[in-house]
Amino acid sequence: xxxxxxxxxxxxxxxxxxxxxxxxxxxxxxxxxxxxxxxxxxxxxxxxxxxxxxxxxxxxxxxxxxxxxxxxxxxxxxxxxxxxxxxxxxxxxxxxxxxxxxxxxxxxxxxxxxxxxxxxxxxxxxxxxxxxxxxxx
Numbered sequence: 001x002x003x004x005x006x007x008x009x010x011x012x013x014x015x016x017x018x019x020x021x022x023x024x025x026x027x028x029x030x031x032x033x034x035x036x037x038x039x040x041x042x043x044x045x046x047x048x049x050x051x052x053x054x055x056x057x058x059x060x061x062x063x064x065x066x067x068x069x070x071x072x073x074x075x076x077x078x079x080x081x082x083x084x085x086x087x088x089x090x091x092x093x094x095x096x097x098x099x100x101x102x103x104x105x106x107x108x109x110x111x112x113x114x115x116x117x118x119x120x121x122x123x124x125x126x127x128x129x130x131x132x133x134x135x136x137x
Contacts, residue, residue, distance in 0.1 A: 006060060016043055020050045021057055088115050 007014040016038075023034045031047035038045055084105055091101035102112035 006057070012045065012049075016045070017053050017057065018061065020045065021053050021061055024050055024054055025058065025061070085115070088112060089119060092116050092119055 007017065010017065020034055020038060023029060023037060024031065029037070031050050034050050035045060035047040084107060087105055088101055088107075091104070092098075096104075098112040098116045099109050101116075102109040105112070
């Protein structure tokens, strides 16, 4: 859904609406504290407007955040540089645990574990594809 369509009938700019809702959601603030924070920055809105915007746009913003996180997780494989991937593969072949490899390379343990798991799966798939069962004669 495009921003122009969901903010169509509002006089306040979409950036201010998004800022107010994100402040309310992200930090443990009351509606009145969000109103005060925005008032200090020269934006005059009421706490009732923030409540209305949160009810109206909160689910939409949450879905956008969720979607971006899923895309980030899916593309993490591409975020690893080729050098780090090669080094992780070397550690894997050398018998080093994923935890140790992660500490040595400065990547998260979850990333190293996932990479080693995917490497095991691809090796198993290659072996299975090339391995033939001998026929009984």
